[in-house]
Amino acid sequence: MSPAACGTWPGERLAQAFNPQGWQQWLAAALIAPGWILATTIAAGLTRTLARR
Template sequence: MYTLDLLLPVVGFGRQQAFNPQGRQQWLAAALIAAGWILATTVAAGLTRTLARR
């Protein structure tokens, strides 16, 4: 659930506040957040392109 909370930027599960990552885990959390935003942007661009074709 914590990973999904970091990975999905739009949906909040409330787990991000329950943990305090340190060291490497903090970098991993930041990478998951960045990957989530990239994923959301890619999905939004794909949906926009698909809807524009119609």
């Protein structure tokens, strides 16, 4: 069966997977923000540790 016959192309499903909507979008933002804070904190700590040497 071709993708056209079933109504969706593989790219459409992939686009939906990487484009959260509704509560999933809020959850993604709620996980990304602390991740950036954690990464920034680690980078600052490493920079300070290496600068002391």
